[in-house]
Amino acid sequence: MNPVAPAAEVADLVSRRPAGQSLQAPFYVDEEFFTLDIEAVFARHWLFVAAEAELPEPGDYVTVTLGSYSVIVVRDDDEGVRAFHNVCRHRGARILDEGRGSVGNIVCGYHRWTYGVDGRLLHAESQAPGFAPSCFSLRSVHARTVAGLVFICLAEEPPADFDEVAARIEPYLAPHNLAKAKVATQIDLVEHGNWKPTMENNRECYHCTGPPELQTCYFPIYGYAEQDVPPALRPAYERFQRADADARATYESLGLPYAAIEGLDTRATGFRIQREPLDLAGESFTPDGTAACTRLLADFPTARLGRRSFHLQPNAWFHFLADHAITFAVIPLGPDRTLVRTTWLVHADAVEGLDYDLDTLTKVWKATNEQDAVFVNRYVTRLKAHLEQKR
Ligand code: FES
Numbered sequence: 087m088n089p090v091a092p093a094a095e096v097a098d099l100v101s102r103r104p105a106g107q108s109l110q111a112p113f114y115v116d117e118e119f120f121t122l123d124i125e126a127v128f129a130r131h132w133l134f135v136a137a138e139a140e141l142p143e144p145g146d147y148v149t150v151t152l153g154s155y156s157v158i159v160v161r162d163d164d165e166g167v168r169a170f171h172n173v174c175r176h177r178g179a180r181i182l183d184e185g186r187g188s189v190g191n192i193v194c195g196y197h198r199w200t201y202g203v204d205g206r207l208l209h210a211e212s213q214a215p216g217f218a219p220s221c222f223s224l225r226s227v228h229a230r231t232v233a234g235l236v237f238i239c240l241a242e243e244p245p246a247d248f249d250e251v252a253a254r255i256e257p258y259l260a261p262h263n264l265a266k267a268k269v270a271t272q273i274d275l276v277e278h279g280n281w282k283p284t285m286e287n288n289r290e291c292y293h294c295t296g297p298p299e300l301q302t303c304y305f306p307i308y309g310y311a312e313q314d315v316p317p318a319l320r321p322a323y324e325r326f327q328r329a330d331a332d333a334r335a336t337y338e339s340l341g342l343p344y345a346a347i348e349g350l351d352t353r354a355t356g357f358r359i360q361r362e363p364l365d366l367a368g369e370s371f372t373p374d375g376t377a378a379c380t381r382l383l384a385d386f387p388t389a390r391l392g393r394r395s396f397h398l399q400p401n402a403w404f405h406f407l408a409d410h411a412i413t414f415a416v417i418p419l420g421p422d423r424t425l426v427r428t429t430w431l432v433h434a435d436a437v438e439g440l441d442y443d444l445d446t447l448t449k450v451w452k453a454t455n456e457q458d459a460v461f462v463n464r465y466v467t468r469l470k471a472h473l474e475q476k477r
Pocket residue numbers: 174175176177178179194195196197198199
């Protein structure tokens with residue numbers, strides 16, 4: 087059982103949280119703070135929930151649970167993506183129990199109220215004269231797609247700055263043609279820790295110099311200003327400079343934007359995006375840096391495009407390469423349980439065993455996620471022990 091902080095303590099800690107520093111321990115372990123996170127963060131902001139490739143056909147759906155909210159994200163008959171509260175308009179039953187699937191209509195198992203994939207109530211038995219089905223459509227949740235990625239927002243009025251964010255990120259993402267990709271595989275990892283250290287680890291890039299699998303792909307100079315690079319890393323720095331110059335020339339010749347755009351602290355929809363070279367062969371996240379999939383995502387003349395990395399607060403990060411893309415969705419399940427859903431996307435016509443091998447494709451980030459999960463658990467376990475002593 088997780089500790090429950092009194093409401094006054096929650097309000098006090100929130101009001102006194104120092105800017106630019108780590109939050110205090112209760113933010114990472116207490117039930118009350120988890121509830122607050124859902125309402126203040128996850129119910130108000132745009133969230134990444136799926137790649138469009140997870141919903142290739144009309145009626146394909148995924149469900150997403152966030153605290154007391156459950157949302158159906160479904161491909162409609164016009165091939166758009168819609169989202170609805172997963173709550174029947176009859177007596178409020180949960181409608182779809184599975185995490186994903188495909189339906190003709192959305193049918194509540196309790197009394198068989200039947201909704202179209204556009205949310206309209208199509209059938210309800212034994213209703214009183216004058217019953218107006220049009221008044222009982224499923225309640226909508228805001229949904230939109232950007233370059234093959236699906237986002238939802240539970241707020242009645244979503245943060246307005248997402249339009250600007252979408253306009254800025256789309257030129258970085260669109261060349262990878264993600265709307266025409268397919269899911270090679272997806273791995274759900276439940277971390278035994280709070281969602282905040284999961285996101286912090288990614289943003290702060292602790293693992294850039296940690297997991298050996300990832301370290302081989304990144305130049306080992308991450309975080310160093312030129313004047314601070316230690317002598318032992320000068321050769322790596324010079325290798326990076328050469329690769330960076332080559333990469334910029336390639337990006338410019340192909341019209342691929344690469345400059346970093348960072349808007350993490352000053353806006354409702356915090357994000358960071360850039361394109362940069364990878365070490366070794368510079369093509370992909372594989373042990374030797376060569377492409378994991380011989381069929382590239384788009385008609386690129388080279389696989390050596392490095393990585394286009396994109397971090398989106400509060401719950402996602404992404405890597406787009408020439409040969410595949412990886413999406414990471416972070417879904418809080420409880421104060422000390424967090425789902426990290428990682429999806430590997432390849433060209434729709436790529437063939438497993440011929441164009442790609444799943445082990446090679448997933449090796450680097452599967453290992454990195456597993457190592458991160460250990461760090462998150464270690465961190466939260468220590469915080470819990472600290473709080474128990476204190477209380
Ligand atoms: Fe869904 Fe009755 S609660 S049909």
